[in-house]
Amino acid sequence: QKEVEQDPGPLSVPEGAIVSLNCTYSNSAFQYFMWYRQYSRKGPELLMYTYSSGNKEDGRFTAQVDKSSKYISLFIRDSQPSDSATYLCAAGQGNTPLVFGKGTRLSVIA
């Protein structure tokens, strides 16, 4: 079992829809949780990060962590075609390298 599991999709939604992306993790020692966005043939870029259970909101994006169930979510409101990308969840502890999920490929159709 990988430490961070993520459904690779692909996921296709109409413009304006609410998107829910999810990951689970197995290592209870993980302290911080990140979402990266990766456009085709580009490097991942940091989108959101959280260091505790609960919600964190940034514009149309909300990151949610539930440490009791080891569940990480990213919600995108009013999705736009420019949101079409692969979304990678990741988890880490201390200075150890981040562990990434497989990524979920999202397409937002105009």
Add this chain to the structure above:
Amino acid sequence: GAGVSQTPSNKVTEKGKYVELRCDPISGHTALYWYRQSLGQGPEFLIYFQGTGAADDSGLPNDRFFAVRPEGSVSTLKIQRTERGDSAVYLCASSTPSNPGELFFGEGSRLTVL
């Protein structure tokens, strides 16, 4: 300022050849990471430097892979006797010690071994 720079962006080589991939991190970032990403997969950790030394090389798949960072800035990932299974995008990232999860990635070096 400049982001993480990786060269070459694309490299096609033949099985058995030697390859070097270069990463120039963001100035002042002491931590540097190499990840490998295969098609349809997330980045997989290879090696992590803090300054000049390799703090964790547990992700290197075998002894054909080696990386250096002699002056604590630019890093080179070296692959000997390349195999077709080494074909992937090699991603470099850097960060500051105070924010270890906030990685700044380069655009990657796409390696194809024929």
